[in-house]
Amino acid sequence: MQLTGSQIFWEVLMQQGVDVVFGYPGGAIMPIYDALYDVEGKIHHVLVRHEENAALAADAYWRATGRVGVCMATSGPGATNLVTGIANAMMDSSAIVAITGQVASHLVGSDAFQETDMTGITQPITKHNYLVTDINDLARVLVEAFHIAKAGRPGPVLVDICKDVQQKMTEYVPVTEVNLRGYKAAKPPKKQEMPRLLSQAAQLIAAARKPIILAGQGIKHADAHAEFIEFVEKSGIPVTTTLLGIGVLNEDHPQNLRMMGMHGEAYVNNAIADADLLIALGMRFDDRVTGNLKYYAKNAQVIHVDIDPSEIGKNVPADVGICASVKDVLRDLTPMIENHAGGYRAWYARINEWRGDTKAHDVMAYELPPNMMLAPQVIRAIWEETGGDITVCTDVGQHQMWETQYFQHRRKNQLITSGGAGTMGFALPAAIGAKFGRPQDEVWAIAGDGGFQMSIPELQTVMQEKLNIKIAVINNSFLGMVRQWQELMHDRRYSSVNMTSPNFVKLAEAYGMCGMRATNVAEAREVIQRAREHNGPVLMEFVVEQETNVFPMVQPGKALNEMTRREKVPLPAAMGGGMEGVRE
Amino acid sequence: MLIDRIEASKNPTKHTLVALVENEPGVLNRVSSLFRRRNFNIDSLAVGTTNDPTVSRMTIVVDTSKTNAALVERNLYKLVNVIDVQDLSAVPAVLREMALIKVHVADNQKRSEIKQVIDLFEAQMVDMTPNSIMVELTGNEEKVDSIIKMLEEYGIKEVVRTGRIAMARG
Structure with a gap:
């Protein structure tokens, strides 16, 4: 079937199951918008008011659905406006495909009207990017883009398509297979290494008295909620989440201490500082969760599971580093650990001591003048x-x-x-x-x-x-x-x-x-x-009241358990609460 | 035969990685951009084709006193255009560098002295003018360093070094 590049573009998007795209038209992407006219009804285009918001909307669409978000813009300023949204997707590992129009291939490099080197600009903020100058590459590149965006650690992929590629015609042969010899979603440990790593992890867990699970977004990306909950409940180990890990475990769950880090509750950060084992699952020890690395969890051994090999050992050295999907690891690890549900009594008691006075520091405990709202x-x-x-x-x-x-x-x-x-x-x-x-x-x-x-x-x-x-x-x-x-x-x-x-x-x-x-x-x-x-x-x-602060707060350069806290409100004895763990 | 036949570099902080990459435009840029972005300190980077026209080979020397070579390797793997990465520091390998050195020739006396140095290092004289000699030398970095040091007293006009290339033995 002879199709234009623009028609091929929409064919591939429909093949990939895309039903909504967020974008803004302009000169260098007009042929694609012209072809969109014929597929409306199958694919809905949302006309945003600024391209950055197209990328951010696509990012949120991915997070809400687990389906790759698509945003599009024209060349030059349209494309550069996407940049902040693409960087956002890169930092938070969101699978989006960003489409930009580019000047005609014979004009590339000539500083033509609205020409910007988008593959150059977005290289450090994409998983991968493409400049398409040949219509015969277009379908393959688009299929690869969707694959790369989602595979392994997700992230943004940009496809910059020259205007003449959008206009030319070629025989369209659907691409159904991705053949990227250089791209492995993860670099898995060698088969014989995996059992050894898992048994090392199980040994560390068996020996630990004060373990804590640091749960990150990787659990969502691996679709490992079920495996995670099974592991958590069998192990009996307390859980804290990163900001993006919120929602991997119900926050009502008795083992869930909730969020760690710069604005995590004090007892959570104290627990991490005091722990003898960190089990980090699909998280990357961002500086906002560790505070000053020099003082971070000094007494703890570290099991670090992440699908991205470059994250293991990047910020915090791992005693057992496993580069694999959290889902696969937990599926195999959970049967290897002892059932410790309801265990770690002394450890939980210690955490609860720290937790004891949390309410006293809570801004909600303050008596406020009527008409003041926080x-x-x-x-x-x-x-x-x-x-x-x-x-x-x-x-x-x-x-x-x-x-x-x-x-x-x-x-x-x-x-x-x-x-x-x-x-x-x-x-x-x-x-x-x-x-x-x-x-x-x-x-x-x-x-x-x-x-x-x-x-x-x-x-x-x-x-x-x-x-x-x-x-x-x-x-x-x-x-x-x-x-x-x-x-x-x-x-x-x-x-x-x-x-x-x-x-x-x-x-x-x-x-x-x-x-x-x-x-x-x-x-x-x-x-x-x-x-x-x-x-x-x-x-x-x-x-609301203008100068309320977020506490606790780990100020930059401070250790994680060196928190600035709100002044305590004297509480009625009935509300109880120990005094320990208060550090200014 | 002076300093030759030393297979592995004596400098333990110099780590050799070999990356096989897609022979496509922009790949070198992706690799060098990665080093810049991650603040990796690279001593040398040599790029060339292989027997497979679709594959290029990069030899990367990392100074491990400044940069963690394992992180360089893992980040290289994340690039879609990188097909394979080998760490040659862990295996017996042949490490080589080539240099061209243009030396000033003051008189016939100096000329014959320079020729002696060339012979001693098993280097080659590839060009000669009334007042200069161009020397070609292949060897490990220490050997190249040594001949440059030897030739310095005659007055070096120009030096070019390829940077290390390497291949695992066997």
């Missing part, structure tokens, strides 16, 4: 009013950390957030992508006044696509996290963090959207209820 209270109200049964897309900053602390995640993969890259402006485009991935779900975007003002134009995308998304803007009139750092580390010299905002209710109205505002907790609850009852998108502004 951001954590807004998060808690959203959690309570919705029953926690929603998909949450958070932005970056203080509210993002409070979400991890005050929203108890019970569903797997419930939280969609920008972790490694910390991309402000993520929440709204992420909610758009997530809503396409989970149309039946109640999807919330929770953002600060700073991040939200980076993505305001996408309100119109929400309207155009008639997406029922609930948008909560928590407004403290500051770039809160930066202000917090300035308060704690720069002598309260508040440099460029004062932030004014438009009237969000009127803004919502201008977009034809329902807008509401709350300034105290009672109003907040009412607004949340009304927003949920409203059949359509709602923009909610929550005006």
